[in-house]
Amino acid sequence: MSTVLISPSILSADFACLGDEIRAIDAAGADMIHIDVMDGHFVPNLTFGPPVIEKLRPHTKKPFDVHLMIAPVDPFIPAFAKAGADILTVHPEAGPHLHRTLQAIRAAGMRPGVALNPGTPAALVEPVIDNVDLILVMSVNPGFGGQAFIESQLRKVEILRRMIDQTGRDIILEIDGGLNSETAPRAISAGVTAIVAGSAVFNGGGSAYGANIRALRPGVHV
Numbered sequence: 103m104s105t106v107l108i109s110p111s112i113l114s115a116d117f118a119c120l121g122d123e124i125r126a127i128d129a130a131g132a133d134m135i136h137i138d139v140m141d142g143h144f145v146p147n148l149t150f151g152p153p154v155i156e157k158l159r160p161h162t163k164k165p166f167d168v169h170l171m172i173a174p175v176d177p178f179i180p181a182f183a184k185a186g187a188d189i190l191t192v193h194p195e196a197g198p199h200l201h202r203t204l205q206a207i208r209a210a211g212m213r214p215g216v217a218l219n220p221g222t223p224a225a226l227v228e229p230v231i232d233n234v235d236l237i238l239v240m241s242v243n244p245g246f247g248g249q250a251f252i253e254s255q256l257r258k259v260e261i262l263r264r265m266i267d268q269t270g271r272d273i274i275l276e277i278d279g280g281l282n283s284e285t286a287p288r289a290i291s292a293g294v295t296a297i298v299a300g301s302a303v304f305n306g307g308g309s310a311y312g313a314n315i316r317a318l319r320p321g322v323h324v
């Protein structure tokens with residue numbers, strides 16, 4: 103299970119020096135950079151958009167794992183591609199044509215992902231599973247870092263693990279919200295292959311990032 107990807111969420115980084123923060127988590131062993139885009143409408147919080155992502159792009163070669171919590175999505179797809187997003191993940195509730203949106207993301211040269219809120223069933227992915235490279239299980243209601251892990255989402259992870267295995271495709275199964283050294287191993291046992299963590303990575307400042315990331319990987323003692 104050493105192949106689990108760690109994708110630190112910069113929502114918990116110091117926004118006044120995001121470039122430094124990204125270089126620090128890259129050096130500390132992050133596999134991807136999780137970037138939470140919020141519009142104050144789809145979720146009750148605001149963050150940043152393509153211009154900030156474009157400025158961050160030169161600071162690391164690691165994939166940008168961009169989680170869109172915005173509605174609508176479609177008009178912004180070209181801007182996220184131009185800004186340097188590698189994976190672009192959308193919530194089905196953000197628009198009426200999920201399949202079309204996923205196709206548009208692929209056509210723009212990015213890898214499409216679909217994110218499921220805690221109240222959204224796994225079955226919703228089934229009709230579009232051939233169109234996604236990543237499935238994101240939200241283990242908190244999206245909008246804020248530092249919330250408590252919702253246990254029932256582990257059952258959804260198990261269902262999605264079986265669904266993905268049946269495709270024979272290498273779809274990333276990622277979990278986001280309330281992940282720490284206690285919840286991450288349980289999510290990995292349930293079948294995830296990628297862990298998003300904000301507060302658990304950025305807690306303690308730059309000198310702690312390496313140990314914080316290692317603490318999320320199974321079988322690694324820090």
Ligand code: DX5
Pocket residue numbers: 111113114136138169242243244245246247248249278279280281298299300301302
């Ligand atoms: C919440 C975001 C998460 C958030 C996770 O809407 O999607 O990525 O940053 O934060 P923690 O790891 O602190 O729960």
Ligand code: ZN
Pocket residue numbers: 111136137138169278298
């Ligand atoms: Zn996220």
